[in-house]
Amino acid sequence: MPIHEKSLIRPENLVTHERLVLEGVDVSGDWSTFIEPRVVTDYNENLQDEIAALPGGEFLHRCWQCGSCTNACTVNAINPDFNPRYWIYLVRLGMEEELLRDKDIIWQCVSCHKCTYACPRDVNPEGVMKATAHWLELKGLTERKPSMLFDEVFSEQVFATGKIEDGRVLRQFFAKTGQSLFQDWLVALVRSFVRRLPLGLMMRLGFAGVFRPRTKGWARSSAAIRDHVAERRAEERRALGLPAGGPEA
Amino acid sequence: MTREYKRVAYYPGCALEETGHAYNRSTKEVGKALGLELVELKNWNCCGAMEVKNIDPKVETYLSARNLAIAAEMGFEVVMAPCNGCYHNLKKAEYDLAADPATRESVDRLSQRAGHKTYESGSVATIHALDWLKAAIGEEGLRRRIRNSLAGLKIANYYGCMYTRPRHIFPEKDKGPGSESTAKPHFMDDLLAAAGATCVEYPLKTACCGGAHTLSDSDTSTRLVLNLLEGAEVCGADVIATECPTCHTGLEIHQVRAEKVFGRKTRVKILYFTQLLGMALGLSARRVGVHENFSDSSDLLKARRLG
Numbered sequence: 001m002p003i004h005e006k007s008l009i010r011p012e013n014l015v016t017h018e019r020l021v022l023e024g025v026d027v028s029g030d031w032s033t034f035i036e037p038r039v040v041t042d043y044n045e046n047l048q049d050e051i052a053a054l055p056g057g058e059f060l061h062r063c064w065q066c067g068s069c070t071n072a073c074t075v076n077a078i079n080p081d082f083n084p085r086y087w088i089y090l091v092r093l094g095m096e097e098e099l100l101r102d103k104d105i106i107w108q109c110v111s112c113h114k115c116t117y118a119c120p121r122d123v124n125p126e127g128v129m130k131a132t133a134h135w136l137e138l139k140g141l142t143e144r145k146p147s148m149l150f151d152e153v154f155s156e157q158v159f160a161t162g163k164i165e166d167g168r169v170l171r172q173f174f175a176k177t178g179q180s181l182f183q184d185w186l187v188a189l190v191r192s193f194v195r196r197l198p199l200g201l202m203m204r205l206g207f208a209g210v211f212r213p214r215t216k217g218w219a220r221s222s223a224a225i226r227d228h229v230a231e232r233r234a235e236e237r238r239a240l241g242l243p244a245g246g247p248e249a
Numbered sequence: 250m251t252r253e254y255k256r257v258a259y260y261p262g263c264a265l266e267e268t269g270h271a272y273n274r275s276t277k278e279v280g281k282a283l284g285l286e287l288v289e290l291k292n293w294n295c296c297g298a299m300e301v302k303n304i305d306p307k308v309e310t311y312l313s314a315r316n317l318a319i320a321a322e323m324g325f326e327v328v329m330a331p332c333n334g335c336y337h338n339l340k341k342a343e344y345d346l347a348a349d350p351a352t353r354e355s356v357d358r359l360s361q362r363a364g365h366k367t368y369e370s371g372s373v374a375t376i377h378a379l380d381w382l383k384a385a386i387g388e389e390g391l392r393r394r395i396r397n398s399l400a401g402l403k404i405a406n407y408y409g410c411m412y413t414r415p416r417h418i419f420p421e422k423d424k425g426p427g428s429e430s431t432a433k434p435h436f437m438d439d440l441l442a443a444a445g446a447t448c449v450e451y452p453l454k455t456a457c458c459g460g461a462h463t464l465s466d467s468d469t470s471t472r473l474v475l476n477l478l479e480g481a482e483v484c485g486a487d488v489i490a491t492e493c494p495t496c497h498t499g500l501e502i503h504q505v506r507a508e509k510v511f512g513r514k515t516r517v518k519i520l521y522f523t524q525l526l527g528m529a530l531g532l533s534a535r536r537v538g539v540h541e542n543f544s545d546s547s548d549l550l551k552a553r554r555l556g
Contacts, residue, residue: 055306074457078472108466110473111299112457113414117431130303146465147303154300158312162294164263173464185506192505193543201270201541208267215294221315224362228355229305 053239056127069115162215254385259287269494271538275523313342331378333493337411388443396531398445405486444529474503
């Protein structure tokens, strides 16, 4: 698969002249298109350190820009703008403005680990994607994305009971993102399932909906996990220079 | 190797208790039919899945390590996890605990605060249902026990992401003949071929189904799954055999969604490899929970006189 690279030549950087004669030579037509010189001065010198302080970003500094991650990437194959190599480059150089152009797609990493498998430098690009998406949200540079909301609904159940119940995760996530449970594909799926009358499983699912599955004696584990997460969150906010508290606290 | 797999600890995980119940049921039934004993971990908890990792990776490791500690306490040296996510996380916990002192420290501290023994790394080996059947019974043993051959059934074996990636957490793979390959896994192919099926060449066997974003970025998942389904049909498969509840349910959900949202219909059936093996061993379709799948494969099974 070829490496699809993002072009730095954007429409707003092109300068075209209807008619252009240089030193007596007519260079009209395609020759009259030039690229605006680009001078970057607004580096964010803390960018790499901040993302490296978040879980998954630890090995960012190892990257030598071979592009194996982007070449292997599942999401890149369906959206060429999804470019882990390029984002790691921007983070290392501190080019925050450029990174922010893609702030609404970085969260779409599907964690298939193809990049991590391919990476010759053990950068853990999948982790860098998560750390970058997390950084954008902690800094308030994007709204909270569906995947973060899903992770929270899911993790909250694990922290509370030690186990998850699929139906509850689905219902809570749909409620949190304001989606109807009656999506036509979901209705079709459930209809076809119910038609075959898997009574035992239907009772099992209904039962789990009422009496939530839980790990016995989980209270102490739950408390230990919550303390740990709160401590980590506070450390992260300090590393990013953010005041204590914030939307997640 | 073979003998110690006759009786192993069993970690079903959350999905197998509900949406993936057919996998739980068929795994247990296949074990019973083959004389293998599964002893469920006492009072287990969620492995942490991908979601907890995204919130805090060390908590995920703690959650998985707690399950490994239970297996050790019950006197087992081997724990079998049929779910790719659980299998992956237990393997990852094992790796991280040995390789990363900071993770070790966090897990010890969490275990201490939670009031239970911490997991001593290296004391329990995690295996997948594929490793279990391949080592405990093997192709030869399976061939002898087949009562209803899958002959003529064309299967695309789909392994997904978590079974082979990232490779550093699977030190026993890629060790030459007899071991599993991370680039081109074949254990499921081997077992189903021994049951008489024709395993088609399926280049997408470790491609991603987008399971991470099944609900949070459904269109991306549907596109990825559609690619898998259409790819399997192009390869001539009647059935996609799965070995992970998240992949399996994802394929089922997005097969319907691809039709409803993108107007692209696919006919390939989706079954757990344990359901196929169970029927080949002479178990009924109901015994291996075919009616508990979200997708309906009864017409194919009837046509093939399976189950």
